[in-house]
Ligand SMILES: [Zn+2]
């Protein structure tokens with residue numbers, strides 16, 4: 001039987017429910033491997049869900065995008 005491991009949880013920052021698609025794992029069994037397609041076997045796919053909390057992509061982007069350093073640099077420029 002193949003296993004589809006799905007990680008779901010909530011963002012530690014905005015609290016939104018999330019499915020962490022980046023972490024999803026498709027684990028093919030031998031039969032599916034031989035067929036070359038995930039889930040292509042007599043037993044089908046077993047979905048495994050795990051709880052996992054982390055910052056969502058949006059919040060991570062905001063952290064990186066909005067920096068105090070940018071404003072500081074601007075101010076420094078106008079002064080000189
Ligand atoms: Zn399988």
Ligand SMILES: [Zn+2]
Pocket residue numbers: 011012013014015016055056057058059
């Ligand atoms: Zn978030």
